Amino acid sequence: MAEKTIMLVCSAGMSTSLLVTKMQKAAEAKGLDAEIFATGASDAENKLEEKHPDILMLGPQVKYMEEDYKKKLDIPVVSINMQDYGMMNGEKVLNTAIEDLEK
Template sequence: MKKIVLLCSTGMSTSLMVNRMREAAKRDNYECEINAYGLAEAANVVPGSDCVLIGPQIRFNVPKLQAAYPGIPIEDVDMRVYGTMNGEEALKAARKLIGD
C-alpha cells in the first residue's frame, strides 16, 4: 500500500483534496493511504512516505523539503488542480511521482 502525504500551511486546506483523492483512488481500485498535515509535521510524516504533494500556498518550501528528504519524491500540486480540488488529477500526479 502506497503512502501519499499532502502538506499545506496547517493541514486544513488540503482536507477536501484528500477526500477527493481518496474517492478517485477507490474508483481506480488503487490501494493507498492519503493524509494531509501541516508543514510543521513534515519531520514526523514525510519519512516512510512514497511521495509528498505540497499545497500551492507553500510551494516555495519544495526545494528545502527535497533537500531534506532526498529519497522521497516531492512536488507541489498544480494550482489549477488544487483550485478546483480535482482529486483525480492530484492522484495522477502522485502516482506519477511514485512511478505507478
Template sequence: MTSKNVLLICTAGMSSSFLVSKMQETVKMRGLDMKISAVSASEAERKLNTIPVDYLLLSPQVRYLKPSFEKSLENNQPVIYVIDQTDYAMMNTGKIVDDLV
C-alpha cells in the same frame, strides 16, 4: 502492488482535508492502493520521521518548501510533487492522482 503512502503538506487548512477526502474517493474508485493523509507544514518533519512516505505532495501555498524537503530527505527521498494551483483550487483529484501514478 504494494500500498503507497501519500502525505500532503499544506499551510494548516480545511481545504487540504477536503482534498484528501476527495483524493481517497478517487483512489478507491480507481482501485488504487494508496493511503493519503495531510499535515500542516509545521508538523511535516515530525510526520516524515514517523511514517514511510512514497509521495510528498505540496500544496501551492507551501511550494517554496520544496528545496528544503529535497535537501532534508535526500537519503530517503519520496517523490516530491507540487500540486498545480488550478488543480488544487478546483479539487481536480483525478488529475492530481494521474500525476502520481
C-alpha cells in the same frame, strides 16, 4: 498497510483535507490501495518520520519548501498544480502522484 502512502502538506492542513477525500475516492475508483493524508507544514517533519510516505505533495501555499524537501528526502517531492488544487481535483492530483511514483 497501504500499497502507497501519499502525504500532502499545506500551511495548516485544513484546506487540503477536502482534497484528500477526493483523492481517496479517485483511488478507490482505480482500485488503488493508498493511504492519503494531509498535515500542516508545522507538523510535516513529525509525519514524515511517523508515516514514511512514498511521495510528498506540497500545496501551492507551501511550494517555497519544495527545494528544501528535495535536498532532505529520497522520495519524490511535488508541488500540486495550483489550478487542480483550487478546483479540488482529486483525480488529477492523484494521477500526478502516480506518475511521479512511477518515474
